């Protein structure tokens with residue numbers, strides 16, 4: 001069967017191609033005396049000549065006080081060279097270059113309140129916050145940790161921290177005490193900012209008891225100041241009784257009043273100076289603390305947003321994200337492009353998704369960042385966005401976080417009136433995209449348009465052979481260093497042992513990302529089939545769970561969610577495929593539906609893809625960043641005991657999967673094919 005049979009031309013770039021990626025191609029041609037004809041030729045240059053990064057530096061207009069002496073120098077670890085030695089710059093200065101009355105941020109959430117601030121106001125807020133942080137003792141390299149909603153305060157805090165050379169790290173407000181401590185114990189923050197009252201899906205959540213526990217633990221590890229943020233719902237500051245019970249604590253108003261009147265300044269630091277600490281969403285064990293450099297994160301996210309999303313100054317970028325996901329710092333690059341960004345706190349389905357879609361239309365969003373889960377939920381509920389709002393200005397929908405299946409490409413394209421479906425994939429580990437939207441190339445359903453400029457993405461088989469021209473799926477690897485490789489893991493040893501093990505262990509010297517990917521030899525588009533650790537392998541046929549999810553889209557009216565994993569217990573001689581389904585209200589998995597699903601999988605894929613067993617379950621485990629946790633389910637059904645980390649949003653769900661280890665005990669399971 002042709003694995004690219006579903007690939008269908010969906011969208012072609014409007015002519016003439018007035019995109020930034022085209023402008024970059026012409027810029028490189030002009031400045032280097034070259035004659036690249038298209039994106040593919042530009043890409044080849046970008047991954048074979050390090051001078052490309054110097055071109056991008058200029059093209060993006062990176063602001064600096066000291067220019068680099070070279071693009072790349074030899075570094076302390078072969079895999080992580082030193083980029084732009086000699087340069088001095090500040091991330092926040094690069095984000096806050098605008099200082100006018102144009103709207104920088106519009107904040108909203110499930111309460112429906114909409115507040116906007118201009119670039120001038122944003123800079124002023126950052127100035128005030130930075131002054132308080134400095135007066136209260138923040139020094140270059142100190143960590144500022146936050147448990148914050150996605151709102152203006154969070155952006156101000158991140159930028160103020162960066163302006164002083166502090167290192168910012170945030171978790172979302174739905175993370176429990178264990179999850180927060182697993183992260184912040186490792187990085188030992190000097191400051192912690194926390195929400196006190198938030199709401200999600202209409203439920204008010206008092207965070208004070210969690211904060212008390214977290215602060216108690218971190219105080220013995222260097223925590224010096226605690227700032228309690230006003231209620232997200234009412235705007236009320238924390239009660240004096242709460243503040244009195246925590247030493248060195250402040251309400252936000254008290255903290256901001258403690259600063260001085262100095263003008264906003266930006267500490268000038270090396271390119272590799274740490275900016276953010278993000279966390280691997282490992283579902284077991286302590287999360288890895290991934291340290292991103294100011295220069296690397298700035299260049300990578302600005303490149304992806306300015307070039308991949310083609311974001312212009314007069315546009316509005318709405319990335320639906322929490323502050324725990326790498327898409328949050330990614331979103332801040334909307335500001336670096338001089339555009340307006342939207343911060344949104346709360347569930348898109350509360351009070352109802354129609355209101356959320358109306359918000360997107362009313363706010364004239366031009367680039368929407370969302371996830372396959374959101375899109376399929378809208379589709380599954382039978383909602384027609386065009387009947388709710390006007391999406392004629394919506395130019396692109398960036399989908400990330402999971403695989404967007406071909407049917408969902410097609411549905412999303414039509415449902416929003418022809419927006420380009422900018423499917424992209426990268427991750428927390430690089431705070432950027434490996435494969436991305438390319439506004440000058442056509443879009444084929446199910447395919448990500450191209451490899452990101454400067455990132456030498458290849459597809460390896462288990463022996464380390466590049467198999468991408470064959471169209472067969474394999475491991476996504478990156479065979480050349482680039483500036484958005486993290487500088488280190490916080491707390492790792494001087495040799496970077498944990499860091500090297502995490503990425504460079506399987507293919508020595510080559511970054512293995514852990515995605516299972518193929519490239520369509522005809523279109524050059526990329527298809528991700530899921531995480532490579534979760535690859536299904538019955539009778540030696542390797543395939544990704546996304547292939548099964550694609551077929552299940554046809555049953556979206558009755559199936560709400562699903563997870564597909566391989567089971568191979570120590571006593572098994574082969575792997576079997578298990579498919580778990582969550583049904584929509586009023587529907588259940590009966591023998592007829594079971595058969596229809598099997599038939600659909602068999603005819604769309606092959607006999608070998610048909611699950612051995614299909615079960616109805618109540619819930620699917622997800623990470624706090626909204627990713628299905630296939631690996632943990634696979635481990636559990638294969639006989640391993642899994643101790644969920646704080647990155648699991650619904651850890652209680654995992655225990656329901658243990659019973660499927662005794663697969664033979666299911667008297668009612670469907671006949672094995």
Ligand SMILES: CC(=O)CC(=O)O
Pocket residue numbers: 326327400401402424425426427428432433
């Ligand atoms: C860009 C991305 O890759 C986002 C994610 O999946 O975490």
